[in-house]
Amino acid sequence: MNAKVKYRVGKSKFVQGLxxxxxxxxxxxxxxxxxxxxxxxxxxxxxxFLTQIPKPVGEAGGGIVNALIGSILIVLTASVxxxxxxxxxxxxxxxxxxxxxxxxxxxxxxxxxxxxxIVIGIVVYFWxxxxxxxxxxxSGSVALAIMxxxxxxxxTEETLKMIPFSLKEAGLxxxxxxxxxxxxxxxxxxxxxxxxxxxxxxxxxAGETAPLLFTAFGNPYLNTNLARPMQSLPxxxxxxxxxPYDEWHDMAWGAALILLFTxxxxxxxxxxxxxxxxxxx
Amino acid sequence: MNDQKLKTKARxxxxxxxAESIFKRSLIGVGVAMILLVVGLMITLIIESVPSMKNLxxxxxxxxxxxxxxxxxxxxxxxxxxxLTSFLALIISxxxxxxxxxxxxxxxxxxxxxxxxKNTVELIAAVPSVIYGFWGLLVLVPLVxxxxxxxxxxxxxxxxxxxxxxxxIMIIPYAASLGRExxxxxxxxxxxxxxxxxxxxxxxxxxxxxxxxxxxLFAGILLSLGRALGETMAVTxxxxxxxxxxxxxxxxxxxxxSVIANEFTEADHTLYxxxxxxxxxxxxxxxxxxxxxxxxxxxxxxxx
Numbered sequence: 412m413n414a415k416v417k418y419r420v421g422k423s424k425f426v427q428g429l430x431x432x433x434x435x436x437x438x439x440x441x442x443x444x445x446x447x448x449x450x451x452x453x454x455x456x457x458x459x460f461l462t463q464i465p466k467p468v469g470e471a472g473g474g475i476v477n478a479l480i481g482s483i484l485i486v487l488t489a490s491v492x493x494x495x496x497x498x499x500x501x502x503x504x505x506x507x508x509x510x511x512x513x514x515x516x517x518x519x520x521x522x523x524x525x526x527x528x529i530v531i532g533i534v535v536y537f538w539x540x541x542x543x544x545x546x547x548x549x550s551g552s553v554a555l556a557i558m559x560x561x562x563x564x565x566x567t568e569e570t571l572k573m574i575p576f577s578l579k580e581a582g583l584x585x586x587x588x589x590x591x592x593x594x595x596x597x598x599x600x601x602x603x604x605x606x607x608x609x610x611x612x613x614x615x616x617a618g619e620t621a622p623l624l625f626t627a628f629g630n631p632y633l634n635t636n637l638a639r640p641m642q643s644l645p646x647x648x649x650x651x652x653x654x655p656y657d658e659w660h661d662m663a664w665g666a667a668l669i670l671l672f673t674x675x676x677x678x679x680x681x682x683x684x685x686x687x688x689x690x691x692x
Numbered sequence: 693m694n695d696q697k698l699k700t701k702a703r704x705x706x707x708x709x710x711a712e713s714i715f716k717r718s719l720i721g722v723g724v725a726m727i728l729l730v731v732g733l734m735i736t737l738i739i740e741s742v743p744s745m746k747n748l749x750x751x752x753x754x755x756x757x758x759x760x761x762x763x764x765x766x767x768x769x770x771x772x773x774x775x776l777t778s779f780l781a782l783i784i785s786x787x788x789x790x791x792x793x794x795x796x797x798x799x800x801x802x803x804x805x806x807x808x809x810k811n812t813v814e815l816i817a818a819v820p821s822v823i824y825g826f827w828g829l830l831v832l833v834p835l836v837x838x839x840x841x842x843x844x845x846x847x848x849x850x851x852x853x854x855x856x857x858x859x860x861i862m863i864i865p866y867a868a869s870l871g872r873e874x875x876x877x878x879x880x881x882x883x884x885x886x887x888x889x890x891x892x893x894x895x896x897x898x899x900x901x902x903x904x905x906x907x908x909l910f911a912g913i914l915l916s917l918g919r920a921l922g923e924t925m926a927v928t929x930x931x932x933x934x935x936x937x938x939x940x941x942x943x944x945x946x947x948x949x950s951v952i953a954n955e956f957t958e959a960d961h962t963l964y965x966x967x968x969x970x971x972x973x974x975x976x977x978x979x980x981x982x983x984x985x986x987x988x989x990x991x992x993x994x995x996x
Contacts, residue, residue, distance in 0.1 A: 423892035430799065433791030438812045440861050444819065444827050500726055503719040516723040519730040525983030526733065526976060527922025529949045533956065533972045534736045557729070564726075588708045590715035618820020621924040621949070625956050645822045645925075652826040653929060660830070667823050678818045682811065 445671070452668025455661050464633050468656050475666050477633040478647040481548065482670075484635065485627055485643050486617055488552035493559035494609060500560070501567020501605075502593060524561035531557050532622035540626060548634075548641035551627030555619060559612040566608025570601040607681045614677035618670055620645035644670045734976070741970035743962050752970065758935040760955070765967040767974070769937045773945035774975075776852050777927060778920040780941060781859035782913065789864045789916070793871025793909070798901060799893075801876065817865035825929030828858040833930060840942055850932040851944045858926045863916040870915065874908030874993065875901055908993045914986035918979045924949040948975050 459474050466473030500516070507513035531554050539550035574597050582592035598605070623629075628640040629650060644666050651663035744752065748765055755766030792813060800806045829850075836857070837849030878901050886896045902909075932944020933954055946954075948971045959965040 419892050419895070423894035426894040426897075427799065430791045430794050433787050434795040434809060437788050437792060437816065437861075437864055438809070441812055441816050441819070443831075444823070447827060447831060448823070496722055496725070499719060499722040503723045506719070507723075512720065512723055512727075516726045519726045521983065521987055522730050522980050523726070523733075525918050525922075525979050527924065527949060527979055529922070529924045529952050530733070530737070530972045530976045533740075533952065533969060534733050536956075537736050537740055538732075560726075560729075588712040590712050591708075593715070614818060618822065620820070620822040621953060624953055628957075645820055648822050648826055649925060649929070652822075652829060663826060667826055670820060671823055674818055674820055675815055678815060682814070 445675075448664065448667050448671055451661075451664040452666075455665030456668065460662075460665055465631055465662065468659065471658070473662070475644070475647060475662060475669075477630060478642040478644045478666060479669070480633065480635065481627070481630070481641040482617065482643040482645075484637065485548050485551050485555065485623070485641060486613060488549065488637060489555035489559060489616060490609070490613060492552060493556035493563060493612070496556075497560050497563025497608075497612075498567050498598075498605060501564045501608075502571060502598070504564065504568045505571035506593070520561050520564050523557070524565070527621075528554075528558060528619055529621040529624075532625050535622065536625040543638070545638075546626060546628035546640040547638050548627050549637045551623045551641065551643070552637070554622035554626050555616040558616050558619060558622065562612040562615060563608050566611065567601075567605050570604025570608070571597060573604075574600045603684060607684055610677055610681040610684075614674050614681070617677070618645050618674050620649050624649075737969060737973040737976055741966050741973050744966035744970045747963055748967065752967070753974070756937060758951075760959070760964050763961075763963060765963070767948075767967075767971055769935055770946055770948045770951050770971060771974075772937055773852065773931070774921060774947040774949070776938065776941065776945070777855045777859060777931070777947055778917060780852065780856035781863060781920050782917055784856060784860035785864045785867065785916065786913065788860075789867035789871060789912070790909070792864070792868040793875055793912075794897060794901075796868075797872040797875025798897060813865045813868055816861065817869075821862065821923060821925040822929075824858050824862055825926035828854060828926060828930045832857060843942075845940065845942045848932060848942065848944055850930050852931065852938050852941045855927045855931040855945075855947075856941075858930060859920050859923055862923060862926060863919050866916040866919055867909075867912040870912035870990070871905070871909050874905040874912070877908070877994065878904045907989050911986040911989035911993070914982055914989070918982040918986065921982070922949060922975060922979050924953050928953045948972075 459472060461474055461479065462476050463472065463474035464477045465475065500520070504513060504517055504520070535550055535554040535557070539553050540546055543550070578596055578600065579592055582596045583589075587595070623643055623646050627643055627646065629646045630640045630642045634641050648663045648666050648670065651659040651666070654660075744765070752765060752767055753771065754768050756768045757764050757766045758769055759765075792809065796806050796810060832854055833849040836851075836854045837847045840847040840849070882900050882904065883896055886900045891899070927947055928950035931946060931950055933946050933950060934944045935946055935951065938945035952968050952972055952975075956965070956968055959968055
């Protein structure tokens with residue numbers, strides 16, 4: 412082997428090493444974050460932490476039950492609003508590949524996907540909070556529902572596009588009306604893709620904070636009334652983490668652990684049910 | 693009897709037809725609703741920022757002082773803060789996202805090791821931004837502070853640089869996953885041709901894969917820039933929140949998104965609120981344009 416070839420092979424090996432190094436370096440921050448949050452958070456979690464509302468600063472104890480229940484309620488309400496609309500819109504887009512309305516609707520979904528979450532928070536403030544006159548959990552749910560829509564629509568559309576056309580033809584040939592073909596044949600065939608879209612979108616909004624700042628607003632007490640301000644886990648972590656009190660930091664670590672593991676678990680379950688790699692853009 | 697049967701049958705099929713038309717109409721209705729939603733978003737932002745546009749005009753965007761107490765508003769510090777953090781984050785993230793894309797697309801597309809990396813990257817995208825912010829605030833900030841003491845700049849800890857670091861971690865998955873898709877689209881005859889001519893792996897990547905995928909990789913970078921511009925919570929928690937033009941990348945600053953997050957609920961008069969909303973409008977327009985360009989490029993690339 413002459414020197415020139417050796418140099419080229421060496422260079423190739425060097426670049427390969429560099430690429431491997433940089434590629435795997437990215438695992439370090441994730442592992443560090445998970446370990447750190449686990450270590451700080453696990454000692455704070457106990458029965459009282461999960462079942463009590465926060466105590467005022469200076470008093471020991473207290474829990475995050477208001478944030479837990481608030482998060483669940485807000486995310487559930489958002490899902491109830493977004494899932495039917497998202498699936499219907501996905502069906503519409505997969506059924507209408509051409510056409511002016513479909514073009515503009517598809518473009519709108521693309522635009523919506525790129526809108527920063529804080530901007531959605533501002534707009535929902537003017538759409539829901541201002542007319543009602545108070546911050547409310549419902550407005551937070553509306554904001555989160557708007558964020559869920561693009562993910563739901565995209566995954567439904569992509570899934571239904573892959574269903575063979577012959578299935579639809581067979582249904583129509585048997586004399587089934589259009590809506591039954593879609594709802595009883597096409598959608599059940601793609602149900603796993605649609606479900607994974609639902610789970611991904613829930614995982615995505617469960618940790619959203621920015622759109623809740625001016626909508627759900629937060630609440631130090633337990634509240635289950637959707638028309639009133641409500642606490643949620645991400646909001647609570649934000650407020651407590653930026654506070655100067657150590658005991659509040661401790662509570663935020665506990666809450667962060669619960670939130671992080673819920674979100675990661677949702678993602679992993681989705682991954683196990685569908686084996687395709689797709690970071691939602 | 694038979695007549696009765698026919699009648700019920702006719703009734704049920706007319707019911708079917710009605711249900712069908714209702715279904716079709718609701719599909720179209722939902723499509724229209726999506727368009728109205730986005731148009732509504734934009735119109736609301738524009739209407740609510742009218743007071744600020746009227747009173748402050750275009751010079752709002754490049755005047756330097758933000759002083760709500762004296763009713764003086766200038767968006768320049770936030771524009772600069774946003775651009776600085778986003779581009780710094782982009783520069784930090786590019787080597788990583790590129791390496792991941794090349795590794796998963798070219799070196800090792802299958803196997804447990806690449807699966808592990810894929811899943812890690814995906815989980816990085818899944819971690820909520822408030823958790824990045826919290827971790828950054830209590831772990832990264834002290835680290836950066838000790839680094840700054842060694843370098844000899846004012847040891848704030850918080851600031852543009854810390855925010856960029858966190859942002860970089862958060863946006864790597866977007867460019868990486870897209871880059872991988874693009875690299876996998878390179879036709880293997882092209883690569884095989886180069887290999888058969890005696891090219892090394894590095895030369896194939898540099899002379900075949902990169903030229904073929906450069907527009908796609910660029911689109912990935914654009915989309916992650918769009919993410920970085922709009923990212924709010926993690927940045928708000930570590931950037932320091934001072935409404936002045938940052939004097940160095942280690943100094944504290946503010947971005948458009950973080951100033952909205954911090955001051956929106958405190959804005960007590962119309963002009964203040966409307967100035968903040970105009971920032972939101974600028975953010976909306978810029979991110980939408982960047983996303984549209986990125987998606988256009990990807991579409992053209994994958995159709996070719």
